[in-house]
Amino acid sequence: MTTVSKHLNGIDVEQLKQTIGAIEEHPELSRFTFRAKSAWTGGTRSRTTVQGFYGAGQEDDSRARPLEMEGDEPPVLLGTNAAPNAVEAILHALASCLSVGFVVNAAARGIEVESLDFDLEGELDLQSFLGLSHDARPGYAGIDVRYRVKADAPREQIEELCSYVQRTSPVMDVLTNPVPVRVRLEG
Amino acid sequence: MTTVSKHLNGIDVEQLKQTIGAIEEHPELSRFTFRAKSAWTGGTRSRTTVQGFYGAGQEDDSRARPLEMEGDEPPVLLGTNAAPNAVEAILHALASCLSVGFVVNAAARGIEVESLDFDLEGELDLQSFLGLSHDARPGYAGIDVRYRVKADAPREQIEELCSYVQRTSPVMDVLTNPVPVRVRLEG
Numbered sequence: 001m002t003t004v005s006k007h008l009n010g011i012d013v014e015q016l017k018q019t020i021g022a023i024e025e026h027p028e029l030s031r032f033t034f035r036a037k038s039a040w041t042g043g044t045r046s047r048t049t050v051q052g053f054y055g056a057g058q059e060d061d062s063r064a065r066p067l068e069m070e071g072d073e074p075p076v077l078l079g080t081n082a083a084p085n086a087v088e089a090i091l092h093a094l095a096s097c098l099s100v101g102f103v104v105n106a107a108a109r110g111i112e113v114e115s116l117d118f119d120l121e122g123e124l125d126l127q128s129f130l131g132l133s134h135d136a137r138p139g140y141a142g143i144d145v146r147y148r149v150k151a152d153a154p155r156e157q158i159e160e161l162c163s164y165v166q167r168t169s170p171v172m173d174v175l176t177n178p179v180p181v182r183v184r185l186e187g
Numbered sequence: 188m189t190t191v192s193k194h195l196n197g198i199d200v201e202q203l204k205q206t207i208g209a210i211e212e213h214p215e216l217s218r219f220t221f222r223a224k225s226a227w228t229g230g231t232r233s234r235t236t237v238q239g240f241y242g243a244g245q246e247d248d249s250r251a252r253p254l255e256m257e258g259d260e261p262p263v264l265l266g267t268n269a270a271p272n273a274v275e276a277i278l279h280a281l282a283s284c285l286s287v288g289f290v291v292n293a294a295a296r297g298i299e300v301e302s303l304d305f306d307l308e309g310e311l312d313l314q315s316f317l318g319l320s321h322d323a324r325p326g327y328a329g330i331d332v333r334y335r336v337k338a339d340a341p342r343e344q345i346e347e348l349c350s351y352v353q354r355t356s357p358v359m360d361v362l363t364n365p366v367p368v369r370v371r372l373e374g
Contacts, residue, residue, distance in 0.1 A: 010230030011265050019265075020317050030313040030323075034275050038282030040303035043197030046286040048279035050271045055313075056263050063261065067271045071283030074250065076243050078198050078206075078291060084237045084254045086284035086358050088221050089276055092235035094368070095225030096258030097273035099233040101316070104265060116227035126217040126242075129288070129355050130207050136217075139360030145370040162372045168316050171273050172368060173326030179362045180329045181281070185349045187335040 011107035019056075029057045044079035045072045087140065090175070091120040094145065097171035105165055106151060111158075114150040143175065198294035206243075216244045231266035232259045274327065277362070278307040281332065284358035292352055293338060298345075301337040330362065 006014050023030045032055035038048040049066035052059060071086055073079025084092065095118040106113050122140040127133035149158055166172050193201055210217045219242035225235040236253035239246060258273055260266025271279065282305040293300050309327040314320035336345055353359050 010232075016265060019263075020319065023314065023317060023319055027314065027319075030317065030319070032311045032313060034272075034278065034309050034311065036275055036278035036282065036305075036307045038279065038286065038305040038307065040286045040290060040300070044287045044290065045197075046283050048282055050275045050278070053261075053275075060261060060263060062263065063268050067268070067275075069256070069271055069276065069279040069283075071279065071286070073287060074240070074247055076206075076247060076249065078203060079287075081250050081254070084256055085221075086280045086287065087361075088223055088237045088240075088254075089256065089280035089283060090358060090361060091221065091223035091237070092225065092256040092258065093273045093276035093280060095223065095235050096233045096256075096276060098370075099225065099227045099258070100231045100260060100266075100273065103227060103231065105318075113227070118223075118225040120223045120225065122221050124219045124221065124357060126219060127210065127214065129357060130210060130217065131292075131355065132207065132210055132214075132217070137360055137364065138355050139357040139364070140366050142367045142369065145368065146373050147370070148374045149372065159372060162370070166370050168318065168325050170311060170316060170326040171277060172370075173324055174274075174277060175361055175366045176368050177324065177326070178364055179327050181332065181359060181363050182329065183285075183332040183334070183349070183353055183359075185336065185346060186333050 008107040008110065009103045009113045011104055013107050016104065016108060022056075026057070031055070043072075044077065044085075045070070045082055047071075087122060087124060090140070091122060091143070094143065094171045094175065095120055097169045098145070098147070098165055101165035101169045102149070102161065105161055106153075109161070111161070112152040114152070116147065116149050116151075118145060118147045120145050195294040195297065196290045196300045198291055200294050203291065203295055209243075213244070218242070230259075231264065231272075232257070232269055234258075274309060274311060277327070278309060278330070281330065281358045281362065282307055284356045285332070285334070285352060288352040288356045289336070289348065292348060293340075296348070298348070299339040301339070303334065303336050305332060305334045307332050
């Protein structure tokens with residue numbers, strides 16, 4: 001048996017338990033609204049900033065400054081390689097989400113994680129984006145994720161945890177199931 | 188009428204036309220495979236790198252060094268605010284994709300874009316992620332995008348362009364329609 005210390009895998013296990021307890025008592029605390037602003041910065045480049053969000057019953061002001069993400073395309077897609085492109089950012093979002101899910105749930109179960117890493121790959125046909133075909137879907141036809149875990153637990157417990165993390169991952173959900181997206185043009 | 192110069196909106200219009208022409212002749216050139224590697228870096232933090240990809244009939248080696256994306260969570264979600272979180276990265280990916288789509292298609296139509304910016308918002312209930320409910324979906328219940336464009340074209344042409352960009356955006360597609368995601372645990 002692994003002993004649960006206050007911090008495990010860099011996660012404050014006490015805070016995690018308190019959060020879960022608080023939401024059990026007040027389910028409305030689990031509602032979050034995340035926000036981003038993004039601006040075109042020339043060519044295929046754009047810059048997105050995130051700062052405040054609503055969650056745990058209040059407006060969050062923990063970020064003194066906005067956090068930035070940049071987007072661009074490689075030269076073959078008319079860009080300058082200043083940053084990853086949008087569909088590469090999707091692969092990052094998926095890995096980041098599975099990583100947080102794995103490590104937090106491992107901490108909750110008292111499993112110490114030594115390392116965790118991912119290889120991701122997605123297949124895309126640009127015919128639709130370039131206006132050449134309406135048969136091919138514009139986005140990824142499929143995404144393949146392989147990951148490796150070193151953790152202080154039997155293999156079958158790791159497998160069960162991986163499967164749990166996939167079922168409860170926000171990004172896994174928004175990729176594998178439809179999300180209503182409303183786009184409005186202003187001004 | 189706007190005159191199409193070789194570069195418009197920072198986009199090489201000649202290259203764009205050549206790319207479209209080449210893919211019309213050899214449709215297999217439109218097939219791309221994007222890849223990412225990601226590693227847990229402690230707590231809720233992870234680092235994703237992208238470098239090579241397959242596209243336009245060959246392995247792309249235009250990036251001399253990997254491009255990085257970082258993920259973390261805010262303190263209320265057990266992190267340290269070192270970087271945007273995974274669902275904020277999703278909002279960035281969507282804005283970045285719509286931005287590229289708008290500017291490239293505007294260039295193809297001879298429309299000069301002066302500015303383009305986005306406000307994005309997504310609603311999320313963490314009950315499922317925290318294991319408290321299987322009723323709420325883990326990911327965004329919905330995403331709202333508002334955007335503003337200044338461009339040298341009549342309003343109705345801008346509206347038609349926006350609508351076209353939404354229909355052909357890879358990230359819009361992967362969010363609004365299901366993507367098969369295969370996750371395999373190795374080693």
